[in-house]
Amino acid sequence: MIRRWANSRPLRTLLVVTATASVVVALGLAAAIDTDELGAGLSRGSRDPLGLGLIPAALLAAFTMRAQAWRRLLPGLRLGQALAAVHLALGANHVLPFRLGEPLRIASVTRRTGIEIAPATATTVLLRAADVVTLALLGVAAAPGLVSDNLGRPGVALMIAIGLIGVAAALVLVNQRTKAIPGTRPPRLPDAATFALVIAAWLAEALVVWRVAQWFEIDLGPRETLAVLAAAVTVQILAVTPGGVGTYEAAGTAALVATGVPASTAITAVVVLHGVKTLYSFVAGGVALIAPQPSMLGRLRLPPPVEPVPTAALVEGGTVVLLLPAHNEGPRIREVIASAPSHIDTHPVEVVVINDGSTDDTAAVARAAGPP
Numbered sequence: 001m002i003r004r005w006a007n008s009r010p011l012r013t014l015l016v017v018t019a020t021a022s023v024v025v026a027l028g029l030a031a032a033i034d035t036d037e038l039g040a041g042l043s044r045g046s047r048d049p050l051g052l053g054l055i056p057a058a059l060l061a062a063f064t065m066r067a068q069a070w071r072r073l074l075p076g077l078r079l080g081q082a083l084a085a086v087h088l089a090l091g092a093n094h095v096l097p098f099r100l101g102e103p104l105r106i107a108s109v110t111r112r113t114g115i116e117i118a119p120a121t122a123t124t125v126l127l128r129a130a131d132v133v134t135l136a137l138l139g140v141a142a143a144p145g146l147v148s149d150n151l152g153r154p155g156v157a158l159m160i161a162i163g164l165i166g167v168a169a170a171l172v173l174v175n176q177r178t179k180a181i182p183g184t185r186p187p188r189l190p191d192a193a194t195f196a197l198v199i200a201a202w203l204a205e206a207l208v209v210w211r212v213a214q215w216f217e218i219d220l221g222p223r224e225t226l227a228v229l230a231a232a233v234t235v236q237i238l239a240v241t242p243g244g245v246g247t248y249e250a251a252g253t254a255a256l257v258a259t260g261v262p263a264s265t266a267i268t269a270v271v272v273l274h275g276v277k278t279l280y281s282f283v284a285g286g287v288a289l290i291a292p293q294p295s296m297l298g299r300l301r302l303p304p305p306v307e308p309v310p311t312a313a314l315v316e317g318g319t320v321v322l323l324l325p326a327h328n329e330g331p332r333i334r335e336v337i338a339s340a341p342s343h344i345d346t347h348p349v350e351v352v353v354i355n356d357g358s359t360d361d362t363a364a365v366a367r368a369a370g371p372p
Helices: 002-007 011-032 035-046 049-073 079-093 102-113 117-142 144-178 192-215 222-238 247-258 263-290 330-339 362-369
Strands: 320-326 347-355
Touching (some): 035 049, 035 263, 049 079, 049 192, 117 192, 192 263, 222 247, 222 263, 247 263, 320 330
16 A cells, blocks of 8 residues: 555655655664764774675675576576666665665666566565565574564464465466577576575675674574574565665664564664665665666666567468667677577567667677677
8 A cells, every 4th residue: 555655646745755765764773873882882883894895795795696586597697787776676675665666677678788677676675575474484594483473464464464465476488488488588487496595695785784783793603693684584475665664773772672682773784784785785876877788877767668569460380570679789789689589489580780879899899799
């Protein structure tokens, strides 16, 4: 219901509402933080070269593994493009309310690689559902009381709903596979390796929780670390503010307090933890906006749907000619040509590149990418 309300409102209205909520939450957090503990913790962190190197490396490893898991479901998706799309959504989720950055993940691969919206959307929904449910299960397995107390019955019901959404996305993938055009590479269903990558990604993020906790002299074991991460992240599904500011801190603090950490220390540590991840999201999301090429600046909206040409209109035994106008597309034209299907039903596909006054090597690359 909240997401439907958000989608029906202008972006300006959403930004005003969430900016106001964020300011209120930030003021509340500022009042609750012990400035002495904050200064001491940041001081210890600044003198921790291992931690300062480990934290961005662990976050990069976590999101690289998520990108690799996505590639297992979307054949033809390059790692750089997958990682950029994941980072773009991460950064946008820390700017936009209601986790409205997620569609940018789909827009990125659709705009940059030529992958169709349907498989990009279905695989994104499936992996996000698997991501959240897997973390919740890991948290419950590590410390049942900590996570279940934070989620409660509404949270459990929400996890079940997310799981059902994931099942629905899997069914969509099955349908797409059965209707795949001969010669194309249809999306795949997740396998054991996919789930192993999802689990490994959360374990990498748990390293960040563990290291930041040490800055505040909080000694967390592996089970408590994973439980705190699960408690803080899973409640962000209900987040209204950008990045889940407020809900993340509340759940993470409650989990730490349950392990015996004083409340003032707990909330200060969680605020810094969330700040570290937010800083990473801004840097990684900013890079993903412009690299790899083509840049997403000015191209953040999904392309309008194109009505497919009915195959019945094709002449029996005729060739389908795919016209590709291109202007200075040398770095990308080979990938676009390679993504074209070899056949539509029983009709061969011929790709014709129209070189529109390019000043780079578009024509030469297009000739090299064509049949010998």
